[in-house]
Amino acid sequence: MIDSTTLKSNLRLVAVTLLVAGLPFSACSKKSDTGEETTAGKLDIQNSGSDTMVNLAQAWAEVYAQVEPNVSVEVSGGGSGTGIAALINRTVDIANCSRKMDPEEIEKARLNSGKEPQEFMVGYDALAVYVHKDNPLQEITIEQLANIYGEDGDINKWSQLNIKNDPCDSDEIIRVSRQSNSGTYYYFREALLGKTRDFKLGSRDLHGSKDVAELIGKTPCAIGYSGMGYATNEVKMLSVAKKAGEPFYAPTVESTLNHTYPIARPLYMYTLGEPSEHIKKYLNWIFSPAGQKIVEESGYVPLPKAEPMAAQ
Amino acid sequence: MRERRRWEVLIEALIEWIIWLCGFSAILFVFGIFFFVFREGAGFLFGGLNLREFFTSVEWYPTSVSHKRYGVLALMAGTASVTVLAMSIAVPFGLGAAVFVSEFCTPKLKETLKIVIELLAAIPSVVWGFIGLTVMNPLIITIFNAPIGLTVLNGGIILALMSVPIIVSIGEDALKAVPDSYREAAGALGATRWQMIYRVLLPAAKNGLLAAVLLGIGRAVGETMAVLMATGHAVKIPTSLLDSVRTLTATIAAELGESPEHSEHYQVLFIIGILLFTITFVVNLVADLVVKGVRGK
Numbered sequence: 079m080i081d082s083t084t085l086k087s088n089l090r091l092v093a094v095t096l097l098v099a100g101l102p103f104s105a106c107s108k109k110s111d112t113g114e115e116t117t118a119g120k121l122d123i124q125n126s127g128s129d130t131m132v133n134l135a136q137a138w139a140e141v142y143a144q145v146e147p148n149v150s151v152e153v154s155g156g157g158s159g160t161g162i163a164a165l166i167n168r169t170v171d172i173a174n175c176s177r178k179m180d181p182e183e184i185e186k187a188r189l190n191s192g193k194e195p196q197e198f199m200v201g202y203d204a205l206a207v208y209v210h211k212d213n214p215l216q217e218i219t220i221e222q223l224a225n226i227y228g229e230d231g232d233i234n235k236w237s238q239l240n241i242k243n244d245p246c247d248s249d250e251i252i253r254v255s256r257q258s259n260s261g262t263y264y265y266f267r268e269a270l271l272g273k274t275r276d277f278k279l280g281s282r283d284l285h286g287s288k289d290v291a292e293l294i295g296k297t298p299c300a301i302g303y304s305g306m307g308y309a310t311n312e313v314k315m316l317s318v319a320k321k322a323g324e325p326f327y328a329p330t331v332e333s334t335l336n337h338t339y340p341i342a343r344p345l346y347m348y349t350l351g352e353p354s355e356h357i358k359k360y361l362n363w364i365f366s367p368a369g370q371k372i373v374e375e376s377g378y379v380p381l382p383k384a385e386p387m388a389a390q
Numbered sequence: 391m392r393e394r395r396r397w398e399v400l401i402e403a404l405i406e407w408i409i410w411l412c413g414f415s416a417i418l419f420v421f422g423i424f425f426f427v428f429r430e431g432a433g434f435l436f437g438g439l440n441l442r443e444f445f446t447s448v449e450w451y452p453t454s455v456s457h458k459r460y461g462v463l464a465l466m467a468g469t470a471s472v473t474v475l476a477m478s479i480a481v482p483f484g485l486g487a488a489v490f491v492s493e494f495c496t497p498k499l500k501e502t503l504k505i506v507i508e509l510l511a512a513i514p515s516v517v518w519g520f521i522g523l524t525v526m527n528p529l530i531i532t533i534f535n536a537p538i539g540l541t542v543l544n545g546g547i548i549l550a551l552m553s554v555p556i557i558v559s560i561g562e563d564a565l566k567a568v569p570d571s572y573r574e575a576a577g578a579l580g581a582t583r584w585q586m587i588y589r590v591l592l593p594a595a596k597n598g599l600l601a602a603v604l605l606g607i608g609r610a611v612g613e614t615m616a617v618l619m620a621t622g623h624a625v626k627i628p629t630s631l632l633d634s635v636r637t638l639t640a641t642i643a644a645e646l647g648e649s650p651e652h653s654e655h656y657q658v659l660f661i662i663g664i665l666l667f668t669i670t671f672v673v674n675l676v677a678d679l680v681v682k683g684v685r686g687k
């Protein structure tokens with residue numbers, strides 16, 4: 079007869095050994111290539127990244143679903159940084175970015191996949207500086223913005239800008255910013271502070287482009303930046319000049335295209351290496367008049383008609 | 391009665407072993423998670439991270455182009471401030487509610503209250519965050535005349551509301567577990583109701599109540615979505631309840647997606663995970679020692 083105590087302790091020993099031996103295998107994960115799966119005859123294009131571009135990308139995807147019914151474009155946001163990280167990890171086909179990729183990121187992509195990231199410029203966006211609609215301020219210079227937002231900047235109160243912000247009782251400038259995965263954040267930092275300085279700590283770092291405009295609409299003391307397509311009735315866009323003494327420009331389609339508005343940036347889409355057939359077709363459709371019309375309708379600036387940048 | 395057959399003995403042993411495995415797996419999973427988190431962050435932790443700067447510096451610039459700095463002091467202050475405020479609201483309310491439900495309620499009211507409190511616990515944390523963002527935000531601006539409503543106060547109140555159901559549920563269970571003979575004995579000695587609760591029941595249920603409070607603290611420290619939306623997500627040490635802060639958990643949630651795998655930024659975020667683990671562990675350890683100390687008196 080088997081002694082039940084010995085049986086139990088033996089079983090226990092076997093169980094522990096198996097579990098401990100199994101631990102290293104829990105670390106293994108399957109790396110899947112980018113989603114070009116054919117699900118029931120449909121082709122998938124995974125498209126994620128910039129929050130600035132997410133509404134635009136969604137609008138494109140919806141219209142394209144009627145143009146090419148057997149291709150399905152899956153759009154998500156997360157920020158330009160998240161999109162680039164996903165591209166480097168090869169989990170998306172197209173990454174949307176509201177800034178250029180860093181040399182570091184390009185190097186990582188090259189190391190991880192052996193392919194060079196391809197850049198496609200798909201439109202422009204003017205970065206508007208928003209304040210509450212009852213704020214008397216109308217115009218601001220890049221230098222003043224750098225002193226408000228920059229690490230060693232000394233402007234902390236509205237009165238230092240020579241205005242009387244009545245609806246704001248405490249006179250404190252509440253800086254609204256984006257989280258560091260945002261391309262908008264990166265671009266604004268570089269435009270104001272260059273590559274060597276950082277933002278001042280203590281700004282309210284929000285998740286999305288829309289959140290910035292909404293918070294400013296509720297907060298008379300606030301100032302913030304977001305794409306010009308996110309304006310609401312509760313906020314006002316400031317006119318911006320490069321330096322004191324130079325003319326102030328409001329963010330519009332014209333001032334973006336003729337490069338007079340100082341903080342406008344191109345919007346990019348990146349793929350790893352040469353895009354495959356159906357992705358190339360999608361990109362070409364985006365550059366076509368149909369795709370660019372959607373850019374304009376979404377509140378962004380379409381590519382000027384003189385220089386169409388088609389995918390090679 | 392007949393003698394047990396061999397296969398019956400074996401089945402018995404097998405079932406006991408399966409149950410033992412389930413219990414053991416709880417410990418295994420905790421260690422497994424800690425091992426995984428530690429492994430992801432270990433590279434940078436032992437090779438390059440300046441621990442002094444990490445713990446004492448307010449400057450959190452992981453994505454700086456020219457000058458990366460990883461100081462989490464402001465983030466720790468954020469977590470601490472929101473948790474302390476939440477607990478100072480939740481513990482009195484929670485324990486009071488637990489005592490009420492356990493001692494003063496009629497049975498019908500008790501059933502209703504328990505259901506309502508469980509409902510409060512079932513609200514997803516992102517919904518709480520949304521409430522903080524859209525309801526509490528303008529409320530705080532108008533009541534306190536604050537420049538902005540996404541503050542420590544907002545996060546603290548939301549976290550308190552999230553922790554109360556846990557404290558009430560477990561606290562009430564702890565009080566229910568005290569044998570009725572204690573209550574009867576106190577009554578026989580002439581104690582009033584409040585005296586009975588304060589001098590007999592609470593000390594007797596001490597361990598369970600402490601467990602309830604610890605779980606509440608654990609929930610508050612580990613809460614991510616609600617504080618991400620309700621505290622304003624600003625890297626600074628709060629000087630008043632109406633300041634915006636950023637917590638350790640919200641930092642991980644917001645930044646892990648954008649950091650490429652195994653980069654420095656990614657590893658630092660996992661090190662913050664280790665830090666959170668350690669904080670919870672220390673809180674539990676201290677509480678355990680306090681309870682043992684009080685019992686040994």
